[in-house]
Amino acid sequence: MTILQTLVNGIVLGALYACLAVGFSLVWGVLNIINMLHGSLIILGGYLTFFAWHSYGIHPLLALPFVAIFIFCIGYVLQLTLINRVVNEPVLTTLTLTFGLDLILYNIMNVYYTATPVRVTLDLGIVQIGNIVMPVDRLLGMALALILTGLLYVVMRGSRIGRAIVAVRMDRTAAELMGVRVDRIYAVTFGIGALMAGAAGAVFSMVYPVTTNLTGAFLGKAFVVCVIGGLGSVPGALVGGLVLGIIESFAGQFFGPQHALTVGFLLMLFLLVVKPTGLTGIKGYE
Amino acid sequence: MSQATRYVLFAIWVAALAATPLWADNYTVRLAIIIAMYSALALSWNFIGGFVGYPSFSTAAFFGLGCYAGALTQKAGLPMVGAWVFATLFVGAFAAVLGVIILRLRGHYFAIASFAIVEVVRLVISSWGDLTGGGDGLNVPLVTGGPDAVAQTFLAVMIVIMLTVFAVTVFVDRNRLGFGLRCIKQNENAADMVGVDTTRYKVIAYTLSAMFCGTVGAAYASWTGYIDPSDSFSVLMTVKVPVMCLLGGAGTVFGPIVGTTAFLLLEEFFWARFLEYNRAILGAVIVILIFFLPGGLLRISYRDMVKRLTGRVSQGAAP
Amino acid sequence: MSEPILVLEDVSRNFGGILALSEISFSLKEGEIVALIGPNGAGKTTLVNAITGVHPASSGRIRFLGVDVTGQRPFQAARRGLARTFQIVQPFPQMTVLENVAAGALFGGAHANMHDAMATAREKLEFTGLAQFADRSASALTLAGRKRLELAKSLAMKPKILMLDEVNAGLNASEIDGALALIRRIADQGVTIFIIEHLMKVVLSLAQRVLVLHHGSLIADGNPTDIVNDPRVIEAYLGEKFARRIKESAGNV
Numbered sequence: 080m081t082i083l084q085t086l087v088n089g090i091v092l093g094a095l096y097a098c099l100a101v102g103f104s105l106v107w108g109v110l111n112i113i114n115m116l117h118g119s120l121i122i123l124g125g126y127l128t129f130f131a132w133h134s135y136g137i138h139p140l141l142a143l144p145f146v147a148i149f150i151f152c153i154g155y156v157l158q159l160t161l162i163n164r165v166v167n168e169p170v171l172t173t174l175t176l177t178f179g180l181d182l183i184l185y186n187i188m189n190v191y192y193t194a195t196p197v198r199v200t201l202d203l204g205i206v207q208i209g210n211i212v213m214p215v216d217r218l219l220g221m222a223l224a225l226i227l228t229g230l231l232y233v234v235m236r237g238s239r240i241g242r243a244i245v246a247v248r249m250d251r252t253a254a255e256l257m258g259v260r261v262d263r264i265y266a267v268t269f270g271i272g273a274l275m276a277g278a279a280g281a282v283f284s285m286v287y288p289v290t291t292n293l294t295g296a297f298l299g300k301a302f303v304v305c306v307i308g309g310l311g312s313v314p315g316a317l318v319g320g321l322v323l324g325i326i327e328s329f330a331g332q333f334f335g336p337q338h339a340l341t342v343g344f345l346l347m348l349f350l351l352v353v354k355p356t357g358l359t360g361i362k363g364y365e
Numbered sequence: 366m367s368q369a370t371r372y373v374l375f376a377i378w379v380a381a382l383a384a385t386p387l388w389a390d391n392y393t394v395r396l397a398i399i400i401a402m403y404s405a406l407a408l409s410w411n412f413i414g415g416f417v418g419y420p421s422f423s424t425a426a427f428f429g430l431g432c433y434a435g436a437l438t439q440k441a442g443l444p445m446v447g448a449w450v451f452a453t454l455f456v457g458a459f460a461a462v463l464g465v466i467i468l469r470l471r472g473h474y475f476a477i478a479s480f481a482i483v484e485v486v487r488l489v490i491s492s493w494g495d496l497t498g499g500g501d502g503l504n505v506p507l508v509t510g511g512p513d514a515v516a517q518t519f520l521a522v523m524i525v526i527m528l529t530v531f532a533v534t535v536f537v538d539r540n541r542l543g544f545g546l547r548c549i550k551q552n553e554n555a556a557d558m559v560g561v562d563t564t565r566y567k568v569i570a571y572t573l574s575a576m577f578c579g580t581v582g583a584a585y586a587s588w589t590g591y592i593d594p595s596d597s598f599s600v601l602m603t604v605k606v607p608v609m610c611l612l613g614g615a616g617t618v619f620g621p622i623v624g625t626t627a628f629l630l631l632e633e634f635f636w637a638r639f640l641e642y643n644r645a646i647l648g649a650v651i652v653i654l655i656f657f658l659p660g661g662l663l664r665i666s667y668r669d670m671v672k673r674l675t676g677r678v679s680q681g682a683a684p
Numbered sequence: 685m686s687e688p689i690l691v692l693e694d695v696s697r698n699f700g701g702i703l704a705l706s707e708i709s710f711s712l713k714e715g716e717i718v719a720l721i722g723p724n725g726a727g728k729t730t731l732v733n734a735i736t737g738v739h740p741a742s743s744g745r746i747r748f749l750g751v752d753v754t755g756q757r758p759f760q761a762a763r764r765g766l767a768r769t770f771q772i773v774q775p776f777p778q779m780t781v782l783e784n785v786a787a788g789a790l791f792g793g794a795h796a797n798m799h800d801a802m803a804t805a806r807e808k809l810e811f812t813g814l815a816q817f818a819d820r821s822a823s824a825l826t827l828a829g830r831k832r833l834e835l836a837k838s839l840a841m842k843p844k845i846l847m848l849d850e851v852n853a854g855l856n857a858s859e860i861d862g863a864l865a866l867i868r869r870i871a872d873q874g875v876t877i878f879i880i881e882h883l884m885k886v887v888l889s890l891a892q893r894v895l896v897l898h899h900g901s902l903i904a905d906g907n908p909t910d911i912v913n914d915p916r917v918i919e920a921y922l923g924e925k926f927a928r929r930i931k932e933s934a935g936n937v
Contacts, residue, residue, distance in 0.1 A: 179654075182644045182648030351467070557759050559762055560791035560794075
């Protein structure tokens with residue numbers, strides 16, 4: 080494989096990683112919570128998309144918004160009823176709680192869907208430019224991932240709710256005094272984080288097989304992307320995703336695919352120790 | 366309950382565990398071994414998570430490393446007990462070096478780093494196939510004797526490890542080390558200012574939290590006779606152990622033991638009935654723990670429970 | 685005259701590109717009470733942080749009892765006898781008042797065991813008038829109480845120099861009088877006192893010598909009466925124009 084091909088593969092993968100991690104990053108940055116549910120929500124999005132396509136013949140692009148909204152509702156309700164009650168507690172509490180919720184969701188999915196990998200096969204063929212070969216469904220996945228990530232950016236910058244979320248992130252007390260209902264904003268934020276996970280899962284199911292065995296791996300990617308790119312910002316997640324995608328692609332090329340993951344984690348540990356604000360230098364909460 | 370009563374109850378409990386081969390079937394003896402084993406792990410986690418309050422999720426890394434360190438040295442010809450001691454020292458040294466690097470992280474960053482360590486160690490062990498057998502796993506020389514004798518041996522071994530960690534816990538709790546660790550938990554900067562060498566104390570706590578996991582891992586490897594990366598480095602274990610400790614009461618001497626026992630008996634009870642849902646049940650236990658038993662079983666406070674149930678974000682400003 | 689106990693030579697500290705302290709040099713003699721004054725943001729707390737190792741000096745040297753302590757860590761400062769209190773009090777919230785002070789005695793005061801540390805802690809609580817609160821939780825104290833707790837904790841560390849960062853901020857008049865009396869009694873025991881203070885009343889009644897910090901530089905070092913008449917000091921506090929006007933009006937009289 081040429082270097083150019085490896086680079087292109089990395090960029091395509093990186094766009095998917097950015098989309099996968101951006102919701103996790105938002106929740107961490109705004110709520111100061113490590114959402115251990117994130118991996119399972121991605122898989123849930125993938126499963127729902129697959130079964131809509133497989134059982135009812137609904138095209139994934141059509142299913143995507145409904146899947147995303149459904150998962151938004153799950154996230155919103157979870158935050159409003161459960162997580163909000165401990166949102167100010169130490170990491171140990173919030174992380175353990177979301178892990179507990181993750182176990183429940185994971186278990187339910189396993190019972191209903193089993194762990195068999197499923198994938199939406201769209202058979203769109205491949206394109207070739209010079210020496211570079213790329214399946215069209217991956218390009219579609221990349222485009223969707225970038226569009227979704229861009230949409231989130233627009234919502235955070237332009238909409239009232241986006242501004243409110245940013246305000247709460249900057250200064251909770253001040254936002255509260257100005258009449259922002261913080262518990263609702265937290266719920267919406269967590270909902271959006273879940274929505275992005277679900278949408279990313281839907282996109283993934285068109286490109287790669289999804290299975291419940293991947294929840295931990297996806298969560299791990301989200302960790303790494305966040306630490307590389309810096310917390311709580313869409314551009315940060317985009318940078319983090321692309322860097323990780325490209326690094327994994329090259330690491331897989333040179334050291335073998337089984338080491339791609341290790342390299343990502345090692346990079347994260349290195350950055351955590353050397354520069355916990357990430358490559359973009361955007362400051363996190365702590 | 367007075368401290369003396371607690372010690373007496375604990376002694377009775379240990380005696381009951383140790384006596385299982387005399388009155389119970391093999392299945393119960395196995396459960397007793399598991400309880401002693403997890404008690405040792407929860408007591409270990411208590412050093413860093415309970416005393417210092419650092420959200421460490423690297424238990425599985427230490428346990429898994431202990432498994433491989435013990436198994437490999439045993440295969441290389443070291444006697445079994447020698448291999449366990451080696452595993453203990455090796456994992457302790459590993460944690461001490463690691464601690465110097467990652468203990469300057471706080472909060473979420475420390476939590477994530479400690480998670481990542483489990484993954485990195487697992488990936489390294491899996492890909493180092495020449496030495497570790499990779500994903501195929503590793504056979505460990507079996508202990509001679511019938512299954513009953515083996516079970517009795519390892520019950521005794523796990524109980525001895527548990528009692529050792531317990532003794533260290535009591536020592537730390539009463540010593541200046543424990544006092545210093547509690548100071549760090551409450552206000553790390555202030556602890557530094559009154560003369561606590563915070564870095565050294567944290568590294569000691571982290572090392573203590575790791576080394577006995579190494580012993581347990583090595584003993585586990587000898588007991589089961591076979592280890593592989595996914596069993597040795599399980600993400601489930603890395604969260605289960607802190608949950609057990611929290612369930613009983615983190616930072617207390619008896620909490621980890623109470624929590625482990627309650628957790629495993631509960632798991633046993635549900636496991637038999639709803640095998641398909643065992644992870645969900647663990648999840649439910651966690652949710653209940655967080656909302657109803659925030660201080661653990663040893664510190665049940667009904668007032669806090671009511672507050673927690675009626676609490677809203679806006680009222681719960683951080684102290 | 686006795687040897688200086690603490691000597692600073694050209695101590696500077698920068699954060700990123702910003703110079704927070706610029707070539708500060710002075711010394712403290714044993715048993716002295718020295719006040720450090722200066723407008724907000726002058727770098728007073730930064731200076732104490734540089735001495736105690738919270739944010740070590742970027743350049744320059746600090747010697748304490750003849751030993752170079754420039755790069756020391758805060759816990760080392762505490763053990764050497766350089767104790768400090770914080771502008772924003774820093775108790776161990778879930779410990780009792782007694783345990784808070786015992787922490788200072790055990791780690792900073794180099795006590796061998798808990799028992800001795802507790803004894804010292806009780807003594808210091810008695811001294812600071814907090815004995816009746818010994819078994820209360822530290823977070824239950826009033827602000828004045830918590831400031832006293834900081835003092836008691838620092839005293840338990842057997843300090844040779846006690847650095848007090850705005851111990852009187854937020855206290856009412858009678859609480860301030862109480863705090864002043866306490867500081868005098870500490871000084872009587874031979875402890876060198878280095879006090880950051882805004883209230884001129886406190887400075888004038890307590891300090892034998894005053895240092896003035898402005899924009900990270902030491903602009904004056906002298907006895908209190910000279911300092912309050914120093915035009916540079918007046919300028920630093922009141923601005924150039926105002927200072928000139930005062931001078932002119934003084935000339936007219």
